[in-house]
Amino acid sequence: MDWLVKLILAICIITSALVMLVLAFPKNPEKRKMIFGVRDNPKFHEGDAAKKVKALADSCRKSALIITAIICIATVILVLVPTTGVTMLALMLLVFALFLIAIPFGKGNTELKSLKKELGITKSGTVYADLKNTSVVHGLKMPWLILPNAIVFLETGFAVLIDFGVIKIVDTLAIEKYALTSVSASFLFVAVILVPVAYMMDNVRNTVISKDSNVNANYNRAKKKCWGDFFIAMSWVNALAIAVLMTLYMFIYNDIAILAGVLAYIAVLMAIVVIAAKLQASIEKRYERDTDLELLDDDDCWILGMFYYNPNDTRLNVEKRFGYGGTVNIAHPAGKVIMIILAVLLVFSIGFIIWAAATGNFDQLTINTPFG
Numbered sequence: 001m002d003w004l005v006k007l008i009l010a011i012c013i014i015t016s017a018l019v020m021l022v023l024a025f026p027k028n029p030e031k032r033k034m035i036f037g038v039r040d041n042p043k044f045h046e047g048d049a050a051k052k053v054k055a056l057a058d059s060c061r062k063s064a065l066i067i068t069a070i071i072c073i074a075t076v077i078l079v080l081v082p083t084t085g086v087t088m089l090a091l092m093l094l095v096f097a098l099f100l101i102a103i104p105f106g107k108g109n110t111e112l113k114s115l116k117k118e119l120g121i122t123k124s125g126t127v128y129a130d131l132k133n134t135s136v137v138h139g140l141k142m143p144w145l146i147l148p149n150a151i152v153f154l155e156t157g158f159a160v161l162i163d164f165g166v167i168k169i170v171d172t173l174a175i176e177k178y179a180l181t182s183v184s185a186s187f188l189f190v191a192v193i194l195v196p197v198a199y200m201m202d203n204v205r206n207t208v209i210s211k212d213s214n215v216n217a218n219y220n221r222a223k224k225k226c227w228g229d230f231f232i233a234m235s236w237v238n239a240l241a242i243a244v245l246m247t248l249y250m251f252i253y254n255d256i257a258i259l260a261g262v263l264a265y266i267a268v269l270m271a272i273v274v275i276a277a278k279l280q281a282s283i284e285k286r287y288e289r290d291t292d293l294e295l296l297d298d299d300d301c302w303i304l305g306m307f308y309y310n311p312n313d314t315r316l317n318v319e320k321r322f323g324y325g326g327t328v329n330i331a332h333p334a335g336k337v338i339m340i341i342l343a344v345l346l347v348f349s350i351g352f353i354i355w356a357a358a359t360g361n362f363d364q365l366t367i368n369t370p371f372g
Contacts, residue, residue, distance in 0.1 A: 008262050013095060013098065018072075020098060021065070025060065029057045034321050037305020044119075053112070060104040064104045067101050067103070071094060074090075096349075109302070110304065137224065138202050139202060139223070140199070140224065140231070148232070149194060152238060155184055155187075155242050158246075159183070160184075162250075198227070207219070207220060222286075226279045237265070237269060244265075245261055305321050308330060309329070314332075
């Protein structure tokens with residue numbers, strides 16, 4: 001079943017690459033409130049500046065298309081190559097290569113900041129805080145988030161009891177022992193991540209787009225509801241997926257059934273992401289910022305438009321300018337700890353994969369997976 005492992009991994013890589021391309025490099029960036037992580041400005045659409053912005057957007061999108069095409073083609077080729085430790089190593093490293101798509105985004109961000117200086121757009125403006133709606137605007141229905149993730153916890157416990165023989169569903173499981181526990185644990189890991197991230201996004205400081213508090217409240221409520229519904233949908237899909245896959249593993253467990261289940265799971269997740277992105281875009285389009293509201297320019301606090309570093313901001317989490325959701329303020333003490341942990345995990349993961357392939361343990365790890 002090595003071909004199944006490769007096929008599933010390839011589908012994840014190609015789908016992720018295409019989603020990143022669509023979210024980061026829209027066909028009409030001039031219609032977005034952020035262009036490559038830089039706040040849009042009326043001067044970007046006047047005379048020669050408009051031509052420069054258009055040329056820059058086209059150039060960066062073309063580069064991103066080339067990188068995406070290379071990743072997708074390389075992935076397809078690796079799927080067709082007979083399974084070896086080197087082939088699987090290359091596929092795993094392609095997962096990390098997805099971040100290369102962010103390079104043109106960072107280039108666009110850097111050049112737009114340079115253009116701002118040429119146009120004389122300085123750090124003018126005011127920091128507005130809508131105190132009336134500071135703590136009352138939320139969109140997440142916490143019980144609906146807790147329930148599916150609690151179900152995942154129970155499903156994982158159920159899988160453990162089956163693997164250890166405490167509960168006996170069938171005389172002989174179709175899958176090897178402890179595989180149910182490993183699969184359910186991976187979904188439990190996702191559930192553990194979803195809850196705090198959803199809570200953090202629901203408590204992001206409200207964005208001020210108007211001097212009218214009611215407009216700000218409606219805008220932030222709509223946006224946070226969109227985020228909340230996104231995380232709730234992901235949680236329910238996660239809970240349903242583990243139930244379906246566990247059933248397949250116990251009773252059927254064949255290549256076609258597992259492939260169909262995984263593909264359906266990926267397709268539903270991608271559909272949720274696309275729907276959420278479209279809803280978010282419609283909200284942004286519906287609520288236009290007041291033209292007379294001059295906000296403080298914080299573009300320079302966004303490194304390459306992706307990493308937020310602002311020592312003067314007490315917030316730990318802020319809304320992303322690249323992608324969907326939130327990110328941490330690296331200047332915040334907790335933010336520094338989080339980024340260090342993520343960097344260590346990233347280096348460790350790449351190092352472990354290379355070590356496993358170099359020592360011949362990669363094939364053994366593949367064989368011992370529920371798909372192997």
